[in-house]
Amino acid sequence: MSNNETSKASNFIHQMIENDLAAGAHDKVVTRFPPEPNGYLHIGHAKSICLNFGTAEKFGGVCNLRFDDTNPEKESQEYIDAIMSDVSWLGFKWGGDVRYTSDYFQQLFDWAVHLIKEGKAYVCDLSPEDARDYRGNFTTPGRNSPFRDRSVEENLELFEKMKNGEFAEGACSLRAKIDMASPSMILRDPMLYRILHMAHHQTGDKWCIYPIYDFAHGQSDAIEGITHSLCTLEFEEHRPLYDWFIENLPVPAQPKQTEFARLNINYTVTSKRKLKQLVDEHIVESWNDPRMPTISGLRRRGYTPGSIRNFCDSIGVTRSNSTVDMGMLEASIREDLDSSAPRAMCVTQPLKVTITNYDDAAEEWFELPAHPKDETMGVRTVPFTRNLLIEQDDFAEVPPRKWKRLTQGVAVRLRGSYVITCDEVIKDEAGNVVELKCSYDPATKGENPVGYKAKGVVHWVSADNSLPCEVRMYDRLFTEENPDGDKERDFKDFINPESLVVLSNARVELGLKDVPAESRFQFERTGYFCVDSDSSSDKLVFNRTVGLRDSWAKAQK
Structure with missing residues (x-):
């Protein structure tokens, strides 16, 4: 069975959309890729990119690129620029202009006011610690906040003061009034807005309150007329809240959230927090270090857009979490370069x-x-x-x-x-x-x-x-299949000490003197290599992309 056939057989989302279109539920498919600009995109995001943009392409629709930028503490223009570059490099085009959740801050604020007026939201003075205690747990129902029964007028006044910066950070928050005894923890009066006295990279100093992701996400989908909101499985428990907001606000559309299994791949980590830790602690050079599972790191290492897209197609789209072997990704680039690399x-x-x-x-x-x-x-x-x-x-x-x-x-x-x-x-x-x-x-x-x-x-x-050059022999960053699997040890304990070996006395054919960055070659009998981005006429640098065969798998036996 070909990769395309495998993808079609396992892509339940496309089957769902075909049924929706046949039933006349939508005239046009509109999807979105909504990254938070708090880090670089990784191989797991590539699956979501391919699914969202690929689905729009398949059904003649559009896919929006929207930055869910509700947390200026962790966001930056650097991440925005890198994400836009990654999506374009993979060969996708978004519909219209780039969008930002911050574009909708005023509308979101107005809808929060609407919930207050409907008696479905209130300003709560509980500290974050007390709010957690009142929330209960999976076996114990929550307790109502002592501020839950404030009047509409008082809540409107307090929320306006929050917006005007009259309270310190953490002094209060706006919460939805749903059900503190709900078996779904997500419905136990979730927070809608918190105070944060920090400038935003898009809106500057206009706001000192920011919507929580769960409140902003679904409403942004509705504003944009998204027909199919495709999310990874960890958002499944958030769907009741997604639907509650849609049902209780005068939104212009009724988007539908559908979850799919995220991409887990062995011998790596894809937590942006942990990837940032590797960068901040100088364990790797940067976010685009060729050992990183980031799209920019894979690009610098020599991966092609086609190899990543083919890999994402080959693993399919299902609702069952599983771990994909790194060898599948390496086989994808090996197959691509075998036919294309001089x-x-x-x-x-x-x-x-x-x-x-x-x-x-x-x-x-x-x-x-x-x-x-x-x-x-x-x-x-x-x-x-x-x-x-x-x-x-x-x-x-x-x-x-x-x-x-x-x-x-x-x-x-x-x-x-x-x-x-x-x-x-x-x-x-x-x-x-x-x-x-x-x-x-x-x-x-x-x-x-x-x-x-x-x-x-x-x-x-x-x-x-011949030409002197430096050859950087990159290998897998971790020695363990599941670096996060041992809860008693730090994932950094499994860093592969030979993940980078620099060979500074190498020599290469004269014909490679002026080749541009990202040019890819098969060095005969050695493997596939890519000209590094910091290569120059004074210092020619090659990164190993992958060996000619899967020697890693043999070495582990």
């Missing part, structure tokens, strides 16, 4: 090879295919000289069984050029191999050895005519 040779840990029977002044240029399966990509040229470099790991003095690389007295082919034989091994005083003296066979030029078969094939570059 090839190149890079020696990450060089070992000098001197071709003793090759003229010191000679130089030959060999043509190699840019891609072995796609002739339209053309060819690349590489220089062959007396002084070459190969990987240290491609030589063994005492080779293991079935060794197919270089060892003394054994012939191997240098990719696309000649067959060479190691005649002498040079070591330093500490006994480390520092140079190989080799001879080449001129009759083996090209890919077809004459007279004998080479033991194996290794990649190489000219020591005299």
Whole structure:
């Protein structure tokens, strides 16, 4: 079954919308992607982006991008800009202008006043601690606040004073008057507004009271005429409150909330609080560190928009929580780059090879295919000289069984050029191999050895005519499948000490000199790599995206 077929079979939301349209419930599908601008988006958000924007595309509708910016304490323009960039990079376009919940602050305030006038909201002076105590728990019903029966007039006056900044933070709040004995904890007189004397990144100093997310979210959906409010499963318990507001306010539309399983992926964390902790404590470089599961981190590491969208399609949309293996995401980018990434040779840990029977002044240029399966990509040229470099790991003095690389007295082919034989091994005083003296066979030029078969094939570059570069070997950030699983240990205890290994003496083909950032290549026999965003003409930097095969899974067995 193809990925698309799998997605269709498991996407219950699309089936629901098809039924709604067939029944005439809506003329046009309108969805929204409503991130809080309090951090960078991660791979879990990518699933929601693909679902919301993809659903609108599928049914010829529109998807709004709306920032649910109700908490200026944790929000910033940096996060807004990053989120907009991520959505665009994934290939989606939002309907109309970018929207903000703060655009609706006046309307939300007016609706709060409406609830007060209807006797369905009141100003409460309980402290946050006392309010929690009065709320009860799952086995004990809550108790009414002593301020619950204030008159409409008193509540209107107090709420106006809250808006005018006449009370200190935490002095009081506006709460909905629903049912303190409700079996649904979310309906036990939830808070609607709290006091916060802080400027907002969009509205400045206009407000010193801010709506709670639960109050703002559904009403913003209604203002925008959202037909299907798609949320992850943790919002399921909030749906009764979402519906209560819609039913008790004169909203212009009746949006419907539907929940789906969020994306959980092993060997990572997707809590924005914990990701921010990694950044703030300098465990990673930044939000776009290539080890981070953020969309910007995956982009910098070399992931393509298509690979992420295909991955999200392949896991489907269900109501059952599960954990997806990281190997599925890695397989998605591996499949994408196998067909799209041009090839190149890079020696990450060089070992000098001197071709003793090759003229010191000679130089030959060999043509190699840019891609072995796609002739339209053309060819690349590489220089062959007396002084070459190969990987240290491609030589063994005492080779293991079935060794197919270089060892003394054994012939191997240098990719696309000649067959060479190691005649002498040079070591330093500490006994480390520092140079190989080799001879080449001129009759083996090209890919077809004459007279004998080479033991194996290794990649190489000219020591005299190649580019120095830095190669950053990124790996999974955590050593445990579920870093959050051990409640007695901090998730940071499972940081992989080899999640980043910097190889600063690498050398790469000359043809990669001026390639722009985010260019992707397969370094032959090594893996897939991407030009880093901080690479320059003075310092060429490559990030490892993924290996040629899933070596991690084998290593864990």
